[in-house]
Amino acid sequence: MTTSPAAAREIDALVIGSGQAGLATSYWLSRAGVDHLLLEQRAQLGGAWQDRWDSFYLNTPNFAFLLPGMTYDGPEPDAFLPRDEVIELFREYARRIDAPVQLGTEVTRVARADGGFAIETNGGSWLARNVVLANGAYQRPRVPPSAANIPAHIIQLHSHDYRNPAQLPDGAVLVVGTGQSGGQITEDLLAAGREVHLSVSACPEAPRRYRGQDTFYWLLEVNLHGPDYGINGLQLAQLPSHAARFMCNPLVSGNDGGHSIRLRDLGRQGVQLHGHYEGTDDGVITFSDDLAARIALTESAFGQRMQVMLDAYIAAAGIKAPGAEPVPAVDWQPSSSGARLDLGAEGITSIIWSTGYGLDFGFLDIAVLDEWNYPRHSRGVTEVPGLYAVGLPWLTKHASSTVAAVGMDAEYVAAHLAAR
Template structure:
């Protein structure tokens, strides 16, 4: 029978959440090990396409011992630079990372946890789940109805236009990945069709600042002024934890992505993907209404909170911009799409991710496979979570605020938290 390695605390995942947690555990003198299933550091940023840039500006680097103080706070880092930062960050904070070690099963045992991995078994008193929110690529079941001659992949596996066969491409979904991949394909001269979802657009800059500046300030300081819309307690339902972020890009110095403008540039727009009918793809027949909804989303939520915060905090900011009315519509969109007839040889599913805690043999997940917790402290004694969307607030999983949640959880582990 194998002998388990005893450890006070295990951190599962060496992305930004796991490394931030490790920093604070080290500061508190807690014996711990960080397990990472990948062979290299860099977290989920390694799964982004070649031309990817961070969507949040440099000023959003607010990890413990890793903040940006350079000359371009409003610029955006490319993918490889982000990966390199984390490969430097881990040794700089002396994070005890064990690479190439995937957790395969975890259960309660002897007042703590038995954790089985591809590198052996651990007996841990405490465990922090920091394995991220981008685990299980979601692809609609209807994808099975497409011809086997059509090349299909999730945005998780997309790297560049050259990996696709010649021909037109259908991108399904207009979250940040769908919008940015569409632009990547356009820049390569590819013909693109785009199935439009309900994700809201947003201006890259608003009232004199990058839009993320206001998102961050409302997250950090909104409650001081009675503005709580970015706190988890104000979510309309648990399902809202998985809402997509607004459609913007960090490429080319950062810019807005407008779905109508993509249409003007030659992208063939369709409604929401609904399924297949004898090999023909079907979409909702509501493109005009859908475009209006996408454009209105910013004004219905983020804009209102930014304006309220600016007013309540007495910030001297330029007046709100009035969006220019845009009634452009494609000459045709069509609720049905014959891939062969349109020369479409590839479909990219930019349809998001699901959480993956399949290794947990502990009844701690809710109906959305999300750990039941309060501020990252789960209902199971000794089990914690960091780095999940809306763990405590809107930006909990981001480079800007994941460190705050990690600090609280590490403090709780050492008995310093409330």
């Protein structure tokens, strides 16, 4: 490989990102003897967990902390870790595996060069034979374009920037989106005595526990062992479309020992529920006029697909598990709030957009992304020799981006890279 006039440093592999995907990849690259470096734009280790609000708890139980070379071995495997402990665990993991991380380094361009890659950063240039994209799926907060039409005196935050209710001015709060962030932030606001309006999306509700185990226990089992029993619903090849890679996770929380979040329960507690956010005009928000049907849809989704798959796995694997818990009774109905909400009339002074994230590979000057901005790949090996991806949703299976399963994809990618 030829060194450029700018005296770019040379290395076998650069890993972009030092969250769980980057660190797991580093573990396997070190074991394979590959000279590598992790480039991290943040000033501190801890990945995207540092962007969560103050009261956040990990949604997956402690037993699912399964990074290669370090798993949870504490006294509470079924409990849930608070945000700061999660961050510290990742920092401890980086120390334990002696991960070579360069902090405060933003990658601005990756391009093909001389059989490898030329990488530009705010700290200089590199020439690498291999590059691993491990910057994750939580990089670019998504906010609908119509948010620009919200009156200027209304405070707007994405869930990425929300930390606690004290950030917000007095008055009611509109939370848009009922994925895990939207549901948990709504509960956080309720606990602070705030008046909350909630725009309902299509994310499914799910029981926190199912047939004697945390629901994630069964999901992880199906991810890892389902194919052994012919249960393939959580494998990449079974997705109905590429768009399904970005579908919502079940609406659950790790707070207060772990629990389900149910829209009807929030309604009973005084949250004003609305349909799907459609747009805004002159301080009036428009929602879809289908709230009752939308709530029913979120409630039925688990039973229609996930429950069937988990039951099939339990039966096929011959596992003795108690029967399914009864479905909660439908004992609360939303009032007809209409499809319009006047922010001023309702005293709403702030909006929190819990509307998810988009992938961000804006630095990638290589034609390898599909129409969803997702790298074209096979098991994390992209169609460009030497370019890899780890830690993205549904890279190979449903749990590919989780702490529980990212290490397996990282192992495969590292082995493929080392063989080059």
